[in-house]
Amino acid sequence: MPQFSLSSGEIEAVQTAILGMQKEDMADALKVKVAGARGAIQAGRRIVKDFNCQGCHILEDKGGQIREAMTANKIDLALAPPIIRGEGAKVQSDWLFAFLNAPRSGQIRPWLKARMPTFTFNSDQLNGLTSYFAALDKARYPFENRIEALDQRSRAAGAKTFEALKCAQCHPTSQDAFALALRGGKTPADLAPILAAAHSRLRYEWIADWIKRPEEWMPGTRMPTNFPKLDDGPGKPEKRISPLAPALDTPAFAGLKKDLVGIWGSEAEAKAYIGDPDRVTKALRDHVWSLGNDFLTAPQAPKKRAAAVVAAH
């Protein structure tokens, strides 16, 4: 566990936030303010400047000079360090802490040419950066949801939907799969983060939200928008649609339909699932979460418990 240095006032604000967060509501969950966020952002920006993180990364929409050097040397920009956006909302604070401390321990894109350097940060700097990223996104900090069990039907439906949407065309699902993909003719430009360690790296709620609206999290991302917005006119609440719903009756998706009917028990239930972008994105999330996480795929009572734990000490 990271050593989060919170004042008692900050701990109280965090605890109040937990108490106000009973249901799994993405919009609310991401909007909880961390006390002292402005100070955390200022302190983080100082570290980012001192260590020239923006020489490699586009961060807060600035920097990434390495890209100019790569372009000048005709190196494919698909090999550039990742653009960092929404990081605080995306990753678990303790993953981020451990990664910044020892970047080699957590490679997510092993095909990149530039490597994240190992800075010898002290724990104040590691805490400073971790809370900086959380504060930028108004993300819950420093506690995480502990997911101890998955709804097995949702996970199984997610696995079938993952296949139908060909997610693995870009995402290796294990550390070995990317080498295989490269040997099979893919280039780094075709590849996306390895999903095997998603459960120890990403925030559970974030994954479903990202799959639902990647173009809002990271404008210009190669991750496809599988659930486009329905343009319902100004002032209407945002609504997204699931293009798989009308496709389910076509011959190309007969296999998926059969699998989903098997999982949900009837055609009506299968259609109710596939037509609901929230259910489908959560099911995909549950499948992603189970990758490399075998105990979660074992049959068990379909209960899901998301216990918030304060990790401050």
Ligand code: HEC
């Ligand atoms: C020499 C280039 C370089 C510098 C300088 C650099 N990084 Fe990185 N960083 C990388 C690369 C390459 C990756 C991708 C690692 C991977 O995906 O396996 C990365 C990944 C990251 C990630 C994880 C992104 C994700 O996908 O979740 C974070 C956070 C990060 N860097 C923060 C920083 C911070 C903060 C600094 C400054 C203290 C910094 N980096 C400096 C190259 C760099």
Ligand code: HEC
């Ligand atoms: C055309 C390639 C492509 C396809 C297909 C694709 N993705 Fe992605 N995905 C990406 C890229 C690229 C990123 C990294 C975000 C970025 O840097 O823009 C990403 C990021 C992610 C992440 C975050 C991973 C991390 O560790 O940071 C998850 C989770 C994810 N995608 C799930 C999915 C799922 C589920 C599907 C299928 C419905 C899917 N993706 C299909 C390209 C793709």
